[in-house]
Structure formats: structure tokens, C-alpha cells
Amino acid sequence: MGTTVEDVVIVGAGIAGLATAVALKRAGVEALVLERSEGLRTTGTALILFPNAWFALDALGVSHKLAAYAPIPKGYVTDLDTGEVREISFTGANGDTVGPKPVHRKVLLEALADELPVHSIRFSSKISAIETQQHEGSSIAIIHMESGTVIKAKVLIGCDGVHSVVSRWLGFGEPVLSGRSAVRGLAVYPQGHGLSQNVQHFVGLGRRAGMVALTDKEIFWFFSCTAKGITLYQLQGPSLAKDPKDIQKEVLEKYAKDLPHLYRDVVQHSNLSTLSWAPLMFRYPWQVVYGNLSKQNITVAGDAMHPMTPDLAQGGCQALEDAVILGRHIGTSFVQNGRILVPKEMSEVLGKYVEERRWRVALLIMGSYLSGWVQQSGSGWVMKFLRGTIFYKFISPKLFRIVRYDCGKLEF
Ligand SMILES: Cc1cc2nc3c(=O)[nH]c(=O)nc-3n(C[C@H](O)[C@H](O)[C@H](O)COP(=O)(O)OP(=O)(O)OC[C@H]3O[C@@H](n4cnc5c(N)ncnc54)[C@H](O)[C@@H]3O)c2cc1C
Structure with missing residues (x-):
């Protein structure tokens, strides 16, 4: 049973974990990614990525590897009860197609993983418990692996999905x-x-x-x-x-x-x-707004932070935004301190990341749930009114603006 000390440990090699490691690498911060599976998990086969995800992939320097995927020009929504068909155009003001693009999950994960040094992803490594220890006035995360190994880290980021061990440590219940x-x-x-x-x-x-x-x-x-x-x-x-x-x-x-x-x-x-x-x-949006999304030197990203229903196809897109914004906060502190990760600063750095994210992801959890509810709740006149007059005319255009958000570049 050995003990090692790392700058940053990320739990989970899904979209959030790999993208966060890539974002940190762009600042020169090394991260160790711990993944419980034997290889990259590709359950779900494919996903649809909206422009916000492509801005994030640009910042991460991997969007060119996914250039073969073409944007979707239009969407058609058929009401199974009435037969009514609604057309949604993804054409921008200047005539460009700014629609989402479907990608193979495996291709996306491999594109991210290829950016990282081989030894930085440790497969068959399941974490079982976390505690913290005070060291010279700052907090160090102690990560217990199922194998009995203990790893210490200046920063711990839980990207361990819906049933996250790290979000439980932060005080959240199951979604x-x-x-x-x-x-x-x-x-x-x-x-x-x-x-x-x-x-x-x-x-x-x-x-x-x-x-x-x-x-x-x-x-x-x-x-x-x-x-x-x-x-x-x-x-x-x-x-x-x-x-x-x-x-x-x-x-x-x-x-x-x-x-x-x-x-x-x-x-x-x-x-x-x-x-x-x-x-x-x-996760209830108010838990995301008022809960502890970071504590000392520990935080969460992706589904571990904001599990949401897939009605707006935003779970993976938000994981990519998280990665860029978290990478920018940690990376900036690292560079400003002469390329050293200063443990004393980490609580404040993670706090800034959380404040930048919590309202946006809470809104998307709510928007996704509402979108699913309004579209699948039948054809009574109340639902028809909500769907046709309120949702498609007023709420849907606002949601589409939200998913065109540019989270910015990673420049240090
Ligand atoms: C039906 C459906 C359709 C969807 N469609 C879309 C879509 O079109 N577009 C979109 O953007 N999103 C979509 N999503 C959401 C998207 O799939 C998720 O939001 C995204 O995969 C989250 O990535 P993540 O890295 O946070 O979590 P995950 O992909 O769950 O990755 C977590 C990783 O952590 C590992 N792990 C867990 N616990 C431990 C542990 N204790 N120790 C070590 N490793 C651990 C897991 O093995 C896993 O590899 C959809 C979701 C569903 C259910």
C-alpha cells in the first residue's frame, strides 16, 4: 500500500474528467485521472453537441479532430397525438448552419484522451472514500482507492458521474x-x-x-x-x-x-x-444554487455536479463548459504563482469556478426538465397552449440562445 502526492487528481475518465485534464494541461498543470473501468466507457454510443460544446472543444484544441461531423440543418418535431409537424431551423442570421452536430462518444473520448500523456489516465482505479488533512494551513485531499492505495492531492475534482462519491462527500444526496x-x-x-x-x-x-x-x-x-x-x-x-x-x-x-x-x-x-x-x-436546481459545490480543495464537474434530463441534450455540453472554466481558474492561479499550484489559494480558486457555473447549470437543469415535461404531457388544450404559445414561442428561443454560449479561450 503506497502513498503518492499529486497536484490535481480527477476522478472519472468521462467527458468531464478528460476535458478537465486537457484544459489543465493547456496551462501546464499535470493531472492524474482515475477511472474505475478497464478502458474508456462508451455507453450511450453517440451524443449531440450544441455550439456551446464546440466553443469549448475549440478552447481545448480538439474540435479539428471532429471536423468530419456535419452540423444538423433542421429539426422536425412530430406530435404523435395530432400528427402536427413543427420545423426547427438551425440556420443563423447570416445563413450559416449553426446547428448541433452528432458525434460518436468513443471518438470524442479518444480525441480528448489522445491529448494527455498515456500515464496520466489510470484505469481499473476505483475510489472508495475521501477525507482531508490540514497541512501548513491548507487542505490536502486524501483519496482512498478500493485497492487499498492512498493518493494525496492538492486539488481533487470529482467527474465521477451521476452517482458521484465526491458529490456525496460535498453533502449532496443521490439525484x-x-x-x-x-x-x-x-x-x-x-x-x-x-x-x-x-x-x-x-x-x-x-x-x-x-x-x-x-x-x-x-x-x-x-x-x-x-x-x-x-x-x-x-x-x-x-x-x-x-x-x-x-x-x-x-x-x-x-x-x-x-x-x-x-x-x-x-x-x-x-x-x-x-x-x-x-x-x-x-438534481433539484435549488440544490445546485444553494449547495456546497466546492469545499476547501475539492469540487465537482459534469454529471457529478449537475445531472439533468437529456431533453435539451446539454449534459455533455455543460461538462465541456465546466472543464474550460475550471481549467481557466486553476491555470491562471498556477501561472501567476510561477507555475506552482499553491494549496492555500485553491479554496478561493475553486469557489470562483463554482460561482461562475452554478446559476447557468441550474437554469439548464430546469430548462431540460420543463422541455421534457411540456413536450410529453399530452394534447389537452392546456398543454397545447403551454407547448405552442408559451414554450415554442417564448421559452425555446431563449434556450437556444443559452446553448450558443461561448465559454471563451484557454490562454495563459
Ligand atoms: C439518454 C441520454 C441521452 C443523452 N444525450 C446527450 C446529448 O445528446 N448531448 C449531451 O451533451 N449530453 C447528453 N446526455 C448527457 C451526457 O451523456 C452526460 O451528461 C455526460 O456523459 C456526462 O459526462 P461525465 O463525464 O460528467 O460523466 P460520465 O460520462 O458518467 O463519466 C463518469 C466516469 O467516472 C467513472 N467513475 C464513476 N465512479 C467512479 C469511482 N468511484 N472511481 C473511479 N471512477 C469512477 C465512470 O466509470 C465514468 O467513466 C445524455 C444522457 C442520457 C442519459
Whole structure:
């Protein structure tokens, strides 16, 4: 059982953890990333990244590696109950397509990981507990690994996802279940699918489905539905299918049997290894606004800070913003102190990061939840009014402005 001391330890090699390590590296700060899995985890197959994520990827210096992914020009939302179709244009004021782009999760994670020295990501390394120790008037994090190893760090950043050990240490409980679950999958057409680049959504009472072309041979699809009264135990247990073949059958025969043939064909073409159900969870926004998102030299980023429902496709985008802003605060202190990480300053530095983030991510948690609720709550006249008059006319344009936010460069 050895003990080592690191400048920065990041828990989790997901989008948040890897992007934070890349942001710190740009300032010259070395970080050790601890990941419990044996390799990069690519559950979820693909994700959609809005312009805010691309600004962050520019700052991290990796967006050029993802240049093959094209922006989505338009979205179509079909109301399954009324048949009404709403068109959403992603064309900017000067005619450019400023739409989101779908990317393979694996490609994104590898693009980030490739920026880091090989030895800086330690796989099969699960943290089990955290404590702090005072040393010469400042705090040092003591990280206990499941293997028995103990690592000390001047700064500890929890990027360990929805069930974060680090956010529990900060005083947060488990995130809440939204009452919905989702499946994501990748459909493969070896001869090409011939579909346009537009994103298609189908929404109805308690259901939301979507699909978008990733390449000319692959389509990313998702399906979410209400799972009323289902407990966390049941969601992780036997209530929703686990075997990929059963998941595909369940979507086709139970939940999406009345969806357009095109969507069902996509589900039928799924690469089975990509299918899994996930309970959709979020943190109450007021907990993010008023909670301790940092304490002494310990903080959180990504889903560990702000789990949100995927209705605005912002979880990963916000993780990238977190990384740039956290990297900028720590990096600036490092550079100003002659390229040394001064433990005494870290509490204040992390505090500034948290204050820059908390209102924005709380707003997005709320916006995502509302967006899902308004779109999937049926076609009664009240919901129609809320959806058509309030949501699409007033709230949606504001949300789209929020997801075009530029978190700035990483220049030291
Ligand atoms: C159905 C669905 C659709 C989505 N679609 C989109 C989308 O289109 N666009 C978008 O931007 N976002 C989307 N999201 C959200 C996005 O997937 C997440 O917000 C994002 O993956 C969060 O990244 P993260 O790095 O914070 O967490 P994670 O990806 O969960 O990574 C956490 C890492 O920490 C590791 N870890 C956990 N505990 C420990 C431990 N104790 N010790 C060591 N390592 C540990 C895990 O193994 C994992 O690798 C979607 C989410 C869902 C559920």
C-alpha cells in the first residue's frame, strides 16, 4: 500500500474528467485521472453537441479532430397525438448552419484522451472514500482507492458521474429519478441509409423518440418513456429489459409500435451491442444554487455536479463548459504563482469556478426538465397552449440562445 502526492487528481475518465485534464494541461498543470473501468466507457454510443460544446472543444484544441461531423440543418418535431409537424431551423442570421452536430462518444473520448500523456489516465482505479488533512494551513485531499492505495492531492475534482462519491462527500444526496427512462442505439446500414442530415423527433403522451444520421451508414436513435412508480431498484433491476435483443423487441412491440415505419426500421437495424436502458435522473436546481459545490480543495464537474434530463441534450455540453472554466481558474492561479499550484489559494480558486457555473447549470437543469415535461404531457388544450404559445414561442428561443454560449479561450 503506497502513498503518492499529486497536484490535481480527477476522478472519472468521462467527458468531464478528460476535458478537465486537457484544459489543465493547456496551462501546464499535470493531472492524474482515475477511472474505475478497464478502458474508456462508451455507453450511450453517440451524443449531440450544441455550439456551446464546440466553443469549448475549440478552447481545448480538439474540435479539428471532429471536423468530419456535419452540423444538423433542421429539426422536425412530430406530435404523435395530432400528427402536427413543427420545423426547427438551425440556420443563423447570416445563413450559416449553426446547428448541433452528432458525434460518436468513443471518438470524442479518444480525441480528448489522445491529448494527455498515456500515464496520466489510470484505469481499473476505483475510489472508495475521501477525507482531508490540514497541512501548513491548507487542505490536502486524501483519496482512498478500493485497492487499498492512498493518493494525496492538492486539488481533487470529482467527474465521477451521476452517482458521484465526491458529490456525496460535498453533502449532496443521490439525484432524483425523473420518472422516465431512455434507450439509445446505433443503427447500421452497410449499403448507406440515404437519409438527410436533419434530426427527427416524435413526441406524444409520456413518450419521446428521435433519430439523426451520424454518418452516411449510421443513424443514432433514442427513445424515452414514462416509467411511472418505478423505483431506482426496479429501474436497475428486472423491470426493464437488459438483454439487447429484448430491449429492441420491447421498443418495437410495446412502446414504438405506432411510430412511423422509418423510425421502426432504424430500430430494427440496431447494432445490438449499443442498446441499454438508462433511468433519467436530475438534481433539484435549488440544490445546485444553494449547495456546497466546492469545499476547501475539492469540487465537482459534469454529471457529478449537475445531472439533468437529456431533453435539451446539454449534459455533455455543460461538462465541456465546466472543464474550460475550471481549467481557466486553476491555470491562471498556477501561472501567476510561477507555475506552482499553491494549496492555500485553491479554496478561493475553486469557489470562483463554482460561482461562475452554478446559476447557468441550474437554469439548464430546469430548462431540460420543463422541455421534457411540456413536450410529453399530452394534447389537452392546456398543454397545447403551454407547448405552442408559451414554450415554442417564448421559452425555446431563449434556450437556444443559452446553448450558443461561448465559454471563451484557454490562454495563459
Ligand atoms: C439518454 C441520454 C441521452 C443523452 N444525450 C446527450 C446529448 O445528446 N448531448 C449531451 O451533451 N449530453 C447528453 N446526455 C448527457 C451526457 O451523456 C452526460 O451528461 C455526460 O456523459 C456526462 O459526462 P461525465 O463525464 O460528467 O460523466 P460520465 O460520462 O458518467 O463519466 C463518469 C466516469 O467516472 C467513472 N467513475 C464513476 N465512479 C467512479 C469511482 N468511484 N472511481 C473511479 N471512477 C469512477 C465512470 O466509470 C465514468 O467513466 C445524455 C444522457 C442520457 C442519459
